[in-house]
Amino acid sequence: MSGTDGKGGEVTSTEPALRMEGVRKTYQVGDEEVVALDHADLTVASDEIVALVGPSGSGKTTLCSIAGALLSPTAGKVVVGGRDITEFSARELTEFRRTSVGFVFQSVNLVPFLTARENLLVVDELGGRKGDAKAARARADQLLEELGLSDRAGNLPGQLSGGQRQRVAIGRALMNDPGLVLFDEPTSALDSHLGEQVVRLIRDEMKRRGTAAIIVTHDQRITGYADRTVEIEDGVVEG
Amino acid sequence: MFLALTEMRRAWGRFVLLAGSVALLVFLILFQQALQDALVTAFIGAVRNQDAPVIVYSVDAQRTLQASQLDRQQIDGIRGVRGVGATARVVQGTSTVRIGNGDLTDAAIIGTDDSSLFVPLELSGGRRPSAHGEAVGSDVDFEVGDRVEVIPAPGGEATSLRVVGVAPEIQLNVTPTLFTDDVTAAAARRAVNPGAPGDLTNALAVQPEKGVEAASLTGRIQDAVPDVEALTREDAATRAPGVDQVQQSFRVIFLLYALVVPLVTGLFFLILTLQKSRSLTLLRAVGARPAVLVRSLLLQVVAVLVIGIAVGLALFLPVSSLRVGSLPLRFDGTVVVVWATALIVLGLLSALVSLRRVLRIDPIEATTGGGGL
């Protein structure tokens, strides 16, 4: 993926989905400098699933935020899908997220007053409908089918089970055909059986598309489904 | 108490906005109330605050002094009605005058031929007239000692009055008003209208005999004398042209404004309560009694209303001593108290919906979770 936005393009297997070199993030709090992320070197191949494990306060949230173009680093270099986003302005980051990154959050994921299908389409609509509306809808329906939610397409999140909601969130994350998807504790709210189903689904979807993923997790079962586990401690990660 | 205040302190922005809207509404209500009172007083203060219990106009005048004209026959007829005690001929005209060295302005000059009937009830300064050419003036327009020069029309003779006393709320038709004797008033009228007949009587002020009720006397006078309208002082004031319209219009306005206050307050607290429902459930689960939550809510409601009313009042106070055009506003403490009480009661009533919601909380829901998608 060199130079394109990742919309429906072929994934070249050479360019890594994520390359973080010497990334550091600090905050000024009063007179003190708080180090959220000390030193991160991380490379994720274009179709790799990486599990990110670490205790709370270790900086994994900050790392994900930077990888997901939500934050800019204080130092270091961040290259996502071949594009250097280190110096991107807030607006450029926003645009980048919309076109090239997918998110599945831990708790609030879906817009409560939109149906499952509409939740998938929301990204496209927020972009001001630059693409073809019909194509977007077709894509949404296809994703819903792959995720086994075709008969739930018109339901509101309140009418879906926890597992179904998670699957809708995954569908939403894949809508813009990103090169990288970030999962934040995807199974923490689900029981073990359901959790395993979801993780298997994640793996299948990622592999089917050859999309890279970083899964932040405590859950040992997930590490089994990942290609690689990376540990982060005290703001330092080497991977 | 702690709960209520802490929440208000943390989220002060929204409480400020609510108190702000209440304050603005209270200001508007008080301002318009004062405006209405001032309007009515400025129109008929002279009639309401003079000492004759009964006033008789010609029926064509539609309760306006200046348009009223009673002839000799009518006056004699009124005097002959049983129950009529002392009477006084009332003479009124509007002239262009100069007060002291000031600009030209209008003035209503009211004269009576009995210095104890159809005169202001009380003075706020100076003394009553004791000679021709002396007058009591409306205290918002005149000062004791002012010399009032009547500017004559072509062909008329100039004349002047001296203000020896001032009285509160005695304006007529929103015009500076002077009470004097009939000779002086007639001279002033002749100055601006030289062709007018000299002994014109506009109205007759009547003092009922001892033991006779004013209200019943008016009916008797009307029956006995053709083409006159006899009114009690209060009726003459409230049924003067324009007054009724003003009061009706303002009634609708007040109703609407008074509705907005409890609606905004009630809505605000309802939304707040709904947003807080998880915290409230938690509090109940850890042992807070419903009464505590209810008290907390009511405390906030009262606090917001009281602050809003106080700020609205503070906004209104400096305005209340101003004039709107030529209308002097007046601060009436009773009115403020009545409105403040009414708004607090309405506001508390509006909070009932939120109260019900609070009372319906079941602490068991803290454990079952729910919410969060």
Added chain:
Amino acid sequence: MRLALRELRRRPGRFVAATAILALIAVLLMFLGGLLDGLLDSSTGAYRAQQADVVAYSTSARRSLPRSRIPEDLRALAAKAEGVTAVGGLGTLQVAARPSDEPQTRDLISTVLIGYELAPRGLPSEPPPLGSVIADSSITADGVREGDTLLLGAGRVPVKIVGLVDDTRYAGQASLWGSLETWRTVTQQLRPGQAAPDAVQALVIRADGSPERAASRVEEATDGALEALTLDEAIDAIPGVSQQRSTFNQIIGVTVLVALVVVALFFALVTVERISLYGVLKAVGASSGTLFAGVVVQAVVVTAVAAAIGAGLAALLDVAIPPGSIPFALSASRLVLSAALLLVASVVGCAFSLRRVLRVDPAAAIGA
């Protein structure tokens, strides 16, 4: 934008209360405006109907029509002023009228008899003959019809109503338009001291060029004995007009401010509830601008609906208010103005939530 509209459609409940309050405020604005318009119309109709550029009074009258007296010689001078194409006299008399079939009634109708020469809009260029008048249509609220005879004043001077004309009230009373001769005759009979055979109270003047220039020329021509005003100035000078206008507009202004605060309040509350949702939306690539635009759209829709409801209620009020009880005139332009004011207040009120929307940090959506 679609998102915002969809929320409105899917969850109308949370917006209902704000709509209700704004509708109430809309009714307030429209009622106040209608009251003002009614008062003004009722005071100024006779003047607004004039098809002229300048109105002149005697200077000593200080712009008071009843006090003004303009004799024939002054009128001649005014007529000779440069640019003046026509001059007509105007005379008024406030009288109470009785229907001719109830000569002894105590229920009198307040009217103002106006003698004219230069016809105002809606009136014939030749005034009705002696003893006949054309009445302002508002008099029908008192049960008077075309063809009826009215008895004016204590002397019960009869005048016959030969026609009706709209929107020509003066000083809050229905006008009776007749010839100057009719006016003089009636005045002579009812108020002998006030009658003047050759004088009129005011001059209505048509002139070429700008009205302001014509007015000063008339004043010059009469050496300052006449005070000439443009028609608009004369309307403003009618007792009570400018005061009513400024007082009411101030009250309306503060009420609009109340609407602004209410909208600010409501959307502040609603925005707080949506913080986490905004976080997610920003994370998937929504800009602050898009989200804020959504807030504005909702405010506009809610306000538009409220204004429509308010207008409906105001129209109902208009019908419910019996004609003649309070002066109330609801016009389409007043409704539109009130709605526009409300919309502006609404959009500005939203701005209070802008900061909070801007401040939502999408990174906070992770690990939330």
